[in-house]
Amino acid sequence: MPGRKIIVLSILGLMLLAGLPLSSQVTKSDHHLQKDLGDFFSSENAENTDSLVIRKLYLPILPIIGYAPANGFLVGVGLAPAILLDSSRHTHLSTVLANVQLTSKSQKNVNIRHNIYTSKDNWIIQGDWRLLLFTQPTYGLGIFDFPPVLAFGGLLLDNDNGSQPMNFNYLRLYETVFRRVHQRLYAGFGFALDYHWDIEDLRLNLNGDQLLTSHYIYSLVEGYSPDKYTTNGLMIRTVYDDRDNSVNAYQGLYADIGFRLNNQIFGSDKNSTQLLMEFRKYFTLEEEKHHLAVWLMSSLILSGTVPYLALPSLGWDTYNRSGRGFIQGRFRGRNYIYGEAEYRFRLSSSGFLGGVVFLNTLTADNKYAGQSLGEAFAFGYGAGLRIKMSKETRTNICVDLGFGSDGSKGLYFGLQEVF
Numbered sequence: 001m002p003g004r005k006i007i008v009l010s011i012l013g014l015m016l017l018a019g020l021p022l023s024s025q026v027t028k029s030d031h032h033l034q035k036d037l038g039d040f041f042s043s044e045n046a047e048n049t050d051s052l053v054i055r056k057l058y059l060p061i062l063p064i065i066g067y068a069p070a071n072g073f074l075v076g077v078g079l080a081p082a083i084l085l086d087s088s089r090h091t092h093l094s095t096v097l098a099n100v101q102l103t104s105k106s107q108k109n110v111n112i113r114h115n116i117y118t119s120k121d122n123w124i125i126q127g128d129w130r131l132l133l134f135t136q137p138t139y140g141l142g143i144f145d146f147p148p149v150l151a152f153g154g155l156l157l158d159n160d161n162g163s164q165p166m167n168f169n170y171l172r173l174y175e176t177v178f179r180r181v182h183q184r185l186y187a188g189f190g191f192a193l194d195y196h197w198d199i200e201d202l203r204l205n206l207n208g209d210q211l212l213t214s215h216y217i218y219s220l221v222e223g224y225s226p227d228k229y230t231t232n233g234l235m236i237r238t239v240y241d242d243r244d245n246s247v248n249a250y251q252g253l254y255a256d257i258g259f260r261l262n263n264q265i266f267g268s269d270k271n272s273t274q275l276l277m278e279f280r281k282y283f284t285l286e287e288e289k290h291h292l293a294v295w296l297m298s299s300l301i302l303s304g305t306v307p308y309l310a311l312p313s314l315g316w317d318t319y320n321r322s323g324r325g326f327i328q329g330r331f332r333g334r335n336y337i338y339g340e341a342e343y344r345f346r347l348s349s350s351g352f353l354g355g356v357v358f359l360n361t362l363t364a365d366n367k368y369a370g371q372s373l374g375e376a377f378a379f380g381y382g383a384g385l386r387i388k389m390s391k392e393t394r395t396n397i398c399v400d401l402g403f404g405s406d407g408s409k410g411l412y413f414g415l416q417e418v419f
Helices: 002-018 037-041 214-222
Strands: 061-068 072-079 094-103 108-117 123-138 164-182 185-201 229-241 252-262 272-286 290-304 336-346 353-364 378-390 395-404 409-415
Touching (some): 037 378, 123 185, 229 272
Antiparallel strands (some): 072 094, 094 108, 108 123, 123 164, 185 229, 229 252, 252 272, 272 290, 336 353, 353 378, 395 409
């Protein structure tokens, strides 16, 4: 199948890229020049204060006042606590990223993600918890400018750029525990819960001049209630991680290959299996001043089916950072591959200001319209500004302007790097 060939070629390409020796080490010659946001509000000398202290809690707090295409104007508070549980020579920084948001689109969002590394990185604990009282349009399956008319009938969308607005509540609870099995190689086991309820398909009309949405038709064909559904399962994962920093890597590789086994035994509406893969590679081009980062991830359904809103979708990765240039949820499919490259550089000698330029692409399938994986691609691109919030943890405030190949654009704010 063409889609499977694309998957294999993508993985092989990234593996080859991971072997390119752009830089053998990161030098420390200009560490004493580093400045962050705190230095402008402190009378202390900033020199030599960028070393992490073991078991010291670093607690950047950021009031959130911004705008995002999927949320509209938003207010809230973001926390990025970090702690080093042992020497940085052999232990990664443990981090939590949490925020509470209220938006102009009547959304109420609570997000908590954590990456905990115990002494000598012997154990890693990863979690992704969310409670969303949410509104968001969907756009059908596959890579189309507008959702196609489905062969089994009735999808009539002729305005609003093909968007299908929806209201829904969403609870996500993912937790995985990893054990180091060899050097930087880990094996992990965890549980994943996705629960969508109070789903309102706002353009759905079953009376008179019927208008049937992608969500309704998919749910009808695949045997799901259009009002609520649950996808629960076990996760078996293998991770390789030799990044020099888990918040903002300058060099190293992160590779994650996992299987998700959804089953009615665990409360899932239907049985299914999924293959999940993610690869990130970081290169130092010039000391700590210029870097290249590459990101590839995919989700493939091996058997069974999952509900419409639980399908892999743009911008619904762990930190909601994929797909700059598009609105969250713009593309989805049963099978999905996403890739991105970002060039990062300093704008000030102290490292307080930095910049990025990026390019991303994705492909997704739609078996109902005869579109296979790898048959069509969407592209996003743009540039951004970085403001150093914490030089000890390398935490940046991120502001990006992105453009999509469908003519869309957006301004994106974030705490910590996109990937």
